[in-house]
Amino acid sequence: MIISLTLIELFLENNMTQVLVINASIQGDNGNSSALTAHYVSKLSGVSIVKRDLTPNAILSLSREEMRAWMIDASTRTAEQNELAQISDDLIAEVQAADTIVIGMPMYNFGAPSTFKAWVDHIARAGVTFRYTENGPEGLLTDKKVIVAIASGGKYKDTPMDTLTPWLRTFFNFLGLTDVHFVYAEGLAMDKPERVINAAKAELEALV
Numbered sequence: 001m002i003i004s005l006t007l008i009e010l011f012l013e014n015n016m017t018q019v020l021v022i023n024a025s026i027q028g029d030n031g032n033s034s035a036l037t038a039h040y041v042s043k044l045s046g047v048s049i050v051k052r053d054l055t056p057n058a059i060l061s062l063s064r065e066e067m068r069a070w071m072i073d074a075s076t077r078t079a080e081q082n083e084l085a086q087i088s089d090d091l092i093a094e095v096q097a098a099d100t101i102v103i104g105m106p107m108y109n110f111g112a113p114s115t116f117k118a119w120v121d122h123i124a125r126a127g128v129t130f131r132y133t134e135n136g137p138e139g140l141l142t143d144k145k146v147i148v149a150i151a152s153g154g155k156y157k158d159t160p161m162d163t164l165t166p167w168l169r170t171f172f173n174f175l176g177l178t179d180v181h182f183v184y185a186e187g188l189a190m191d192k193p194e195r196v197i198n199a200a201k202a203e204l205e206a207l208v
């Protein structure tokens with residue numbers, strides 16, 4: 001009886017919608033962007049959640065040694081190279097397993113936090129998440145919804161000063177992810193932050 005229950009649970013878990021939550025605020029769970037992803041998650045039910053916190057130094061900048069480890073045949077890797085390749089393997093596996101990826105994205109100095117860029121550098125991997133064909137690059141990730149909740153002190157949406165949105169869209173499209181949604185909590189240093197956050201939360205609810 002115990003065994004069959006466990007098997008049923010395993011079956012259900014394997015067939016559940018998987019949501020990957022990525023937070024990149026230096027404030028951890030106290031960040032405005034993290035509050036937005038938490039709100040989105042609070043509206044979900046019957047899904048399996050995987051959380052990836054990109055707090056400072058959670059992922060180090062991509063190194064030459066890591067890239068080398070990716071490029072050589074796995075059977076010829078040293079133990080150290082296996083460990084290095086595992087960092088990217090694990091991050092990519094999380095993305096591949098996800099049906100929805102929801103990202104808490106603080107704007108720092110007009111861009112993404114450096115840990116998020118390190119994450120990007122680890123999941124963009126030729127032959128694994130994209131490949132070059134004679135017709136150009138082709139993304140190897142498909143059928144995922146990506147939701148990016150951007151928190152910023154100022155307001156730049158739909159102006160030339162917003163370089164974050166087009167960069168993120170280009171990157172996800174490059175990997176084959178075209179169902180990308182942006183929600184903005186802008187002007188947090190200008191407007192009443194609570195009003196801005198609540199409006200963004202309402203937008204996120206519409207995406208559940």
Ligand SMILES: Cc1cc2nc3c(=O)[nH]c(=O)nc-3n(C[C@H](O)[C@H](O)[C@H](O)COP(=O)(O)O)c2cc1C
Pocket residue numbers: 025026027030031032033034105106107108109110111151152153154155188
């Ligand atoms: C290091 C740093 C750089 C920032 N740079 C910008 C910026 O370029 N433009 C902007 O509108 N707000 C900027 N802000 C304000 C943040 O976008 C704002 O505090 C937002 O809430 C950050 O998200 P978080 O609370 O999830 O960390 C910056 C904040 C910090 C700490």
